[in-house]
Amino acid sequence: MSILKSSVAKKMALAIAGLFLVLFLFVHLAINLTLIYPGKEAFDSAVEFMATNPFIQVMQPILFLVFAFHIYMGIYLELTNQTKRSVKYIKNNPGAASTWASRNMIWTGLMILGFLLLHLYNYFLPFKTQDIADHYQLVVSLFKSPVYTLIYVLAFVSLGLHLSHGFQSAFQTLGTPREKCNKTLVILGNIVALIIAIGFSSIAIYFYFN
Numbered sequence: 001m002s003i004l005k006s007s008v009a010k011k012m013a014l015a016i017a018g019l020f021l022v023l024f025l026f027v028h029l030a031i032n033l034t035l036i037y038p039g040k041e042a043f044d045s046a047v048e049f050m051a052t053n054p055f056i057q058v059m060q061p062i063l064f065l066v067f068a069f070h071i072y073m074g075i076y077l078e079l080t081n082q083t084k085r086s087v088k089y090i091k092n093n094p095g096a097a098s099t100w101a102s103r104n105m106i107w108t109g110l111m112i113l114g115f116l117l118l119h120l121y122n123y124f125l126p127f128k129t130q131d132i133a134d135h136y137q138l139v140v141s142l143f144k145s146p147v148y149t150l151i152y153v154l155a156f157v158s159l160g161l162h163l164s165h166g167f168q169s170a171f172q173t174l175g176t177p178r179e180k181c182n183k184t185l186v187i188l189g190n191i192v193a194l195i196i197a198i199g200f201s202s203i204a205i206y207f208y209f210n
């Protein structure tokens with residue numbers, strides 16, 4: 001696409017896609033929390049709603065495309081901009097040390113990608129291709145495996161790290177004035193990262209022990 005020719009435009013598109021994915025994560029977390037409270041009936045109704053609501057049916061392929069785009073663009077920018085990026089950080093952020101999370105976006109991203117594929121295989125494929133009688137049971141039974149629960153928690157720790165840098169970075173990519181908003185965005189980004197990492201992980205750990 002010619003509109004995405006410049007690397008700034010590419011980075012902006014990656015940022016918008018990333019923020020869209022953050023929104024999706026909050027919706028997903030809200031649904032997953034119903035597994036614990038109010039419980040089975042509420043979760044089953046949420047699944048039924050997601051499977052039949054026309055708006056969700058339209059959003060699903062869009063979400064898939066946004067994921068694919070973000071992953072493609074993330075890997076592309078990593079491969080082409082690696083040296084440019086480290087120069088840019090030093091130029092834009094004199095004196096400020098870059099964080100581990102900011103230097104390892106590709107690795108936390110690849111961890112998330114690995115988990116995404118596993119997640120599609122474990123949940124999405126059976127949901128789409130089989131007549132699952134008990135959605136709640138399918139989800140909860142996976143958390144009884146220590147290996148699966150460990151992979152799940154590690155994936156969400158990676159996602160938390162990705163967002164601890166990615167959330168504030170996305171707003172700066174989109175032009176938020178650095179001097180005014182930097183501190184607030186860093187704090188907000190860390191809060192978002194903690195909610196997502198702790199929120200998803202604690203559900204897995206809860207069902208592992210209960």
Ligand code: HEM
Pocket residue numbers: 011014015017018019021022025070071074075077078081085105106108109110112113162163165166167169170171173174
């Ligand atoms: C739910 C999953 C994900 C969310 C919410 C997310 C969110 C974000 C956000 C908000 C940014 C910041 C954009 C910016 O700096 O302007 C970002 C950057 C990045 N993401 Fe993701 N991401 C996700 C998954 C992935 C995956 C699966 C990959 C696969 C490789 C990936 C690779 C990257 C890379 C490499 C960057 C940094 C690009 C750069 O600074 O040049 N992300 N992500």
